[in-house]
Amino acid sequence: MNIEEYIRKNIDYSFQENELPFKIRQGKVKKGEVICDYNQIESKVYFLQKGIVQVNIENANKDIRIVDFFFENSFFCSYASLLTSAPSDVQIVATTDCELEEISAHELFQAYKHSLIVNQLGRYETEKLYLKRVKREKEFLTQTAEERYINLISANSEITNHLSIDAIAKYLGIHPESLSRIRRKSIQRIKKTNKLT
């Protein structure tokens, strides 16, 4: 999917081609490449056509936590940095090889001054990011690591093919060994359920 198809699907089905008031550039990044680094001021918005990216954060002890993943057909960037022009607190890294479309932040902000469709898109995407954050906070308050693991893999069934145990553990906020235990338990539980039905 590209940005125009995404708009037709999610915002306005009657949206015509070449109506966007900014340029869209094609990009490719290799697995492991840094797309926006710590302390960089974000100047682009990306639409992920293929691949997975992850958002890292470092705590005071220099331990890395993964706070978010983005999958195919979604917009991403270091959004707080984009909105405030402050240095990024997070690092965005390609988890797999990725194909992207890129929009310049400057052109986006210009378009916000007059374009209905671009404001609808910006509002919709910000609502999605807000809800994702609310959901994650709630999960951390109310669910066990096992429940959060099952949520993650059921929402994105391919994820275990692309992410290392280590990456998933960093996202769930647990030790890789605890995750191995959780995975074994989940598999046993699924096998048991299959036998019963």
Added chain:
Amino acid sequence: MNIEEYIRKNIDYSFQENELPFKIRQGKVKKGEVICDYNQIESKVYFLQKGIVQVNIENANKDIRIVDFFFENSFFCSYASLLTSAPSDVQIVATTDCELEEISAHELFQAYKHSLIVNQLGRYETEKLYLKRVKREKEFLTQTAEERYINLISANSEITNHLSIDAIAKYLGIHPESLSRIRRKSIQRIKKTNKLT
């Protein structure tokens, strides 16, 4: 300030009166009144003209935490519930007597279909909510309760006149006695600084 003045100040200074494509109703709520309750589906958006409201959340042990405050001249509602039509996880309560303007969610969503200014406003407010959440998460990760207390009172100097020690402690996620200690320490520090300069 009313909604129209807020739009002229923050979104478009050339915005004219009576241009908004929805009705605005005036409302008043008394201190302690529940504006949106747990499990209610949010159907309104409010603009706070006078007063303070707080957003409560209950954890599994039925302990109440205050996760947010809203002050004069800001929009608020149970936003995740408004966006998803799911029962509200939070409860919104008037911390003081309040004067409000109210918009119906249904009329707002209709306006999103065609109005540039309403989409600009919705995007701007969602960005603000998103950034507020990012800031609060970062503060919890990187600051002590004392630093968070000083941030809170320096951003909203009147807050201590309106909020009980208990409410501030519930917001900072600490015991009221710890807050009293922090307040004594902060006052001593301020007195010392004044003597030195």
